[in-house]
Amino acid sequence: MKVAVLKGGRSLERGVSLRSGARVEDALERLGHEVLPIDVGPDLVKRLVGERPDLAFVAMHGVGGEDGTVQELLEILGIPFTGPSAAACARCMDKVQAKDAIEDSGLPTPHWFAFNQTAFREFGAADALGRLEKTLGFPLVVKPSRGGSSLGVRFARSAGEVPQALVSAFSYDDRVLLERFVDGRELAVSILGDEPLPVVEAILLEGDRYDFEARYEIGRTRFDVPADLTDEEHRSVIDAALGTYRALGCTGFARIDLILGENGPWLLEANAIPGLTDTSLLPQAAEAAGLSFEDLVQKILELAVPATVS
């Protein structure tokens, strides 16, 4: 099969995407496929039309590749592709949309408020900050609505820290959310097809727990797979993750991030195209389930979104 691997692009997560892409290309070759690596740029459509791949493996992260843009193009061109549909990608990428969908389906997600820049610049939204800070309490988390990794995510421990955190978050997106901080264990559930893979727990080894940079860095954070959970905890976490996956309309695969608090799981977000590098969580979870990286890639190919237009 001729497989185009879409990677890179202009997103801030270009670096991670190039690493994901390279690893996927390698696996595809070993699986005996013809590989067409594409660093996504203005010639994308021309190349896809010219080369007519049988399938596109989307290994892009962040805006452009994970938000449904590329998926929409592939749908139009009639090229089957891996991962969730354009609509599901768009819902996952936008944390505000995702949280709405999660809440609508009756699943718990930390209380939040969302603002766009215009609200502050033109409508004096700053005057409402005090009220919502009271509702959310401190510390609270400020996040860009669309953004990957931990880029632009800040904790504010007091009202004084909120404006600066907002300025940081707005550097990544025009919409941000302020979210109640929920204390608990940090878990990630990767789902392949409709099957949950073993749960991964991120345990911060050193440094400030409010330091997001440390969170996904090998050496500063340890990842336990499978996470040490009681049967009851495990069931509640899996149910919450699968519920989220369905609520967002995901197919193929996705990674659901959540906090396991005292009273059960709190859903934070879904990643439509989780990282596929050698330190990423989805491949780790797959391996814990006995799937080699090639097995994982093969499975992802089989789960690809079929062409809707030909």
Add this chain to the structure above:
Amino acid sequence: MAEVPEPTHRRRSHAGTRDLERYAGLFAERTGVMRSSAMRDLMAITARPEVISLAGGLPDTSTFPPQSFAAQMTRIAQESAAKALQYGPTEGFEETKDCILEVMGAEGMLPDPDDIIVTTGGQQAIDLVCKTLIDPGDVVICEAPTYPGAIPTLCSYQADVVQVECDEDGMQVEVLEQLLTDLRAEGRRPKFIYSVPSFQNPAGVTMSLERRRRLVELARSQELLVVEDNPYGLLRYGGEPMPPLYQLDGGDFVIYLGTFSKILSPGIRLGWAVAPPPVMEKIVLGKQAADLCTSTLTQYFVREYFAERRWQRYVDGLVEIYRRRRDTMVEALRDNFPAEATWTEPEGGLFIWATLPDYIDTSDLLAKALRADVAFVPGQAAYVDGRGSHSMRLNFSGVNEDEIREGVRRIGKVIAEQVELYGALTGEQPPPEPRQESAPNVVPFRKAGEA
């Protein structure tokens, strides 16, 4: 003869998680401090062709005459092919050292050629000094901010890096004195003090004569080593020439690092270190272990190039180009940066250090700037402890004047958006329009304590 089988194509990233863990178990402890960061991933984007990068530290190599390059390489091929393709002495060729003596002589230094080692770029000189002097946990003192490229080297030798704040006159030697006293009280003694005294990278500041004298005095009286890194000394666009620390000290307590990268070419990877004989002996052994010798081919190139006796004229040409670029950048900063911003106006070198209001984090700003196709180095890269997050390093040597103007304009625009947003969030008045030409609030450098 048996057929050699076609090699199978093998690429990186074969490692699964288990493999990774297996490798990780083998890693040396020092790799634990070699960290990747989200910022490094951001920097991956600066390589896009549409991005105006004020992030690098690239000298302009476009004015080097190709005919001259070709003639020199031809001469080498015709006259010394066998030797130029052979290994050379670990210390470097005597002829290369003659060229080094000329360059150092231009700044009033006259070292003994036996005290010189030719290295693979100035970066290797830093590495070799660290290799020679640092045991894990040893204190090394640097400027704050310091050369971002020295940090990974110091960290890989597991140094305990302590940074001493700079102001417009370079490292605050009074603060250093106090630090030395405090360290002594703890029974600790720094292995060396690393400084870029002239046109510092990244701050662009130059250490005053008084402080230079005091630093050398301190080194001599307390028998401390100072590592003077001087890549930019000859790239001076204004002010009076300052004597290098090496000259003031005479070479007993100052290890001097130089490079051809900024006065000729970084591509030839030629630098050097000058050290007292007992230290040099160890450095030579370290160099031998690292790579046996520096490229003989590029050493021949330098020899041929210096034989034409035009190197100083070439540097003069670079100085003219860079002076205009610096002036252009300073003017662009005045026109485009907000009133609360401060920046250095360097008298030489390649960099300007700009500091923004406290509520702007330059790593986040970089994400925004990259969407506007412009890049800089966030200040945090110049600190070991997370400071510097409101500052940025701007390079003015690597791009032309139009690009400098456009690049600074784009950065100014994203800053203005953040300033305005912060104003809306806090009810603080947005600052007045860009400052007037000779406005008095152009502070060259934020004093310590003000941040």
